[in-house]
Amino acid sequence: MNFNHCESLYWVFTQLCNDKCDHCYNLSGPQGDRISEEECLAIIDNMPDRIDRLILSGGEPLADRKLLYAILDRIQEKYGVNTQVMLQTNGDLLNGEILDTLLQKGVTRFDIASIDRYHKHAGARLMDLAELFESRGVNGDDKDPLINKENYLVKAPQASWGYWGATEDMWLGGNWARGRAMEKNIWKRDANHNFCKLLSGGIGFLTGAEGIPQEISIQLWRINPCCPGTYKAMGDARKEQVATVLERVASSAVFQKINEGDPLGMGESVGISREFASARNEELQNVCRWCDEFFREYFDLETLQSKFQLPS
Ligand code: SF4
Numbered sequence: 518m519n520f521n522h523c524e525s526l527y528w529v530f531t532q533l534c535n536d537k538c539d540h541c542y543n544l545s546g547p548q549g550d551r552i553s554e555e556e557c558l559a560i561i562d563n564m565p566d567r568i569d570r571l572i573l574s575g576g577e578p579l580a581d582r583k584l585l586y587a588i589l590d591r592i593q594e595k596y597g598v599n600t601q602v603m604l605q606t607n608g609d610l611l612n613g614e615i616l617d618t619l620l621q622k623g624v625t626r627f628d629i630a631s632i633d634r635y636h637k638h639a640g641a642r643l644m645d646l647a648e649l650f651e652s653r654g655v656n657g658d659d660k661d662p663l664i665n666k667e668n669y670l671v672k673a674p675q676a677s678w679g680y681w682g683a684t685e686d687m688w689l690g691g692n693w694a695r696g697r698a699m700e701k702n703i704w705k706r707d708a709n710h711n712f713c714k715l716l717s718g719g720i721g722f723l724t725g726a727e728g729i730p731q732e733i734s735i736q737l738w739r740i741n742p743c744c745p746g747t748y749k750a751m752g753d754a755r756k757e758q759v760a761t762v763l764e765r766v767a768s769s770a771v772f773q774k775i776n777e778g779d780p781l782g783m784g785e786s787v788g789i790s791r792e793f794a795s796a797r798n799e800e801l802q803n804v805c806r807w808c809d810e811f812f813r814e815y816f817d818l819e820t821l822q823s824k825f826q827l828p829s
């Protein structure tokens with residue numbers, strides 16, 4: 518497997534945000550965590566040589582604009598036109614001047630991720646944004662952000678935009694059991710809902726899966742197999758090549774199960790049965806919470822070794 522080629526990489530480079538939504542999975546807000554420009558540039562240096570699609574997200578990328586522009590410049594330098602650069606934004610701060618700069622700096626896809634009741638404007642800016650995009654010739658025909666990889670691997674002749682939000686029909690599987698959604702107690706409680714098997718879950722993070730690109734996420738600097746993020750990161754993108762980290766975890770049967778979107782089976786190789794995992798998942802009411810418990814109690818993500826001894 519060549520981990521120096523990534524089909525899709527999702528990067529939260531800032532948790533600074535002009536909004537502070539109740540469902541926010543990474544605790545973004547006006548006081549959200551940030552990393553320095555130097556750290557961001559080191560992370561880009563450590564990214565794979567080839568990335569088909571790079572999604573820049575937050576936080577609100579436009580709230581940390583100086584950093585965003587520096588990142589876009591370095592990405593253009595490293596990848597040129599061979600990477601589709603997507604921006605995931607709440608759209609609140611977008612205006613004509615900023616849009617022109619973003620287009621000039623190589624953004625080819627805009628996803629407005631705020632069309633729901635949790636966000637400040639609750640979707641009310643959608644028509645203004647549609648006009649703004651139209652005025653710059655940004656194509657709005659493909660609204661669906663859950664893009665088939667066929668559609669992003671083929672370089673679009675023209676920039677495009679779409680939108681989504683945390684609604685039953687648009688959100689990826691309910692509010693994640695993370696961050697402020699946990700604090701506010703509005704995370705999805707459903708033991709039968711296997712988020713890991715959906716786009717943005719762990720499925721296919723090493724190999725891709727049917728209809729799902731091979732995608733990893735970097736939360737600030739934490740390299741994760743999925744967007745919600747595992748209990749601890751697989752590695753630190755400021756210090757290690759992403760390809761090296763993926764190579765390391767690819768040899769672990771635990772991570773191979775995550776790659777299959779099967780977190781209930783991930784303990785089998787170290788003596789944690791599927792029956793036990795299922796019972797804990799029923800109690801915890803969310804498969805990502807089971808995953809947290811597994812990595813906290815039974816398996817060390819750093820050494821890739823089990824944390825306990827089976828009775829002999
Ligand atoms: S959900 Fe989006 S807009 Fe809301 S606080 Fe989080 S990053 Fe900001």
Ligand code: SF4
Pocket residue numbers: 712713717718719720742743744745746747748775780804805808809
């Ligand atoms: S179960 Fe674990 S690996 Fe899968 S999506 Fe949840 S946190 Fe990520």
